[in-house]
Amino acid sequence: MKTSKGTTRVSKYTPRGYALSVRRALAGKGLFAGEDIPKGICVIEYTGNVLMGRDAEGKGGKYLFEVSARKTIDGNVRSNSARYINHSCRPNCEAIVRRGRVFIFSRARINAGTELVYDYGKEYFDAFIKPNGCRCEKHRMGS
Numbered sequence: 001m002k003t004s005k006g007t008t009r010v011s012k013y014t015p016r017g018y019a020l021s022v023r024r025a026l027a028g029k030g031l032f033a034g035e036d037i038p039k040g041i042c043v044i045e046y047t048g049n050v051l052m053g054r055d056a057e058g059k060g061g062k063y064l065f066e067v068s069a070r071k072t073i074d075g076n077v078r079s080n081s082a083r084y085i086n087h088s089c090r091p092n093c094e095a096i097v098r099r100g101r102v103f104i105f106s107r108a109r110i111n112a113g114t115e116l117v118y119d120y121g122k123e124y125f126d127a128f129i130k131p132n133g134c135r136c137e138k139h140r141m142g143s
């Protein structure tokens with residue numbers, strides 16, 4: 001983030017730059033930790049085109065991330081690696097909305113080679129995941 005003086009301000013919400021890689025996962029492609037990631041840090045920002053007001057209505061699409069009643073981020077852009085993070089009912093990450101932006105935080109220590117997952121929320125789950133059955137770790141195990 002640039003300040004008015006042009007210096008880069010590092011905050012809790014600055015992605016820490018841990019290595020991540022896109023690989024084949026059970027639910028299509030997924031985003032995996034390339035190295036051990038500690039608990040409670042910002043791993044990556046969910047970025048994309050900002051849609052305001054009614055622009056998002058009727059667009060559909062599973063990469064839409066509603067950050068407020070008026071603002072939606074369309075994450076279906078090549079540069080947004082966070083779009084590969086799959087849903088899990090037993091997540092190791094969480095999406096935190098702050099000032100109209102979305103940051104993915106680790107909510108547990110994530111070992112190298114582990115897939116990053118977060119809970120997409122009930123609305124998304126019911127619309128996109130439930131119809132085909134959830135393939136997250138918890139549901140695969142049948143618990």
Ligand SMILES: [Zn+2]
Nearest residue numbers: 089134136139
């Ligand atoms: Zn599940």
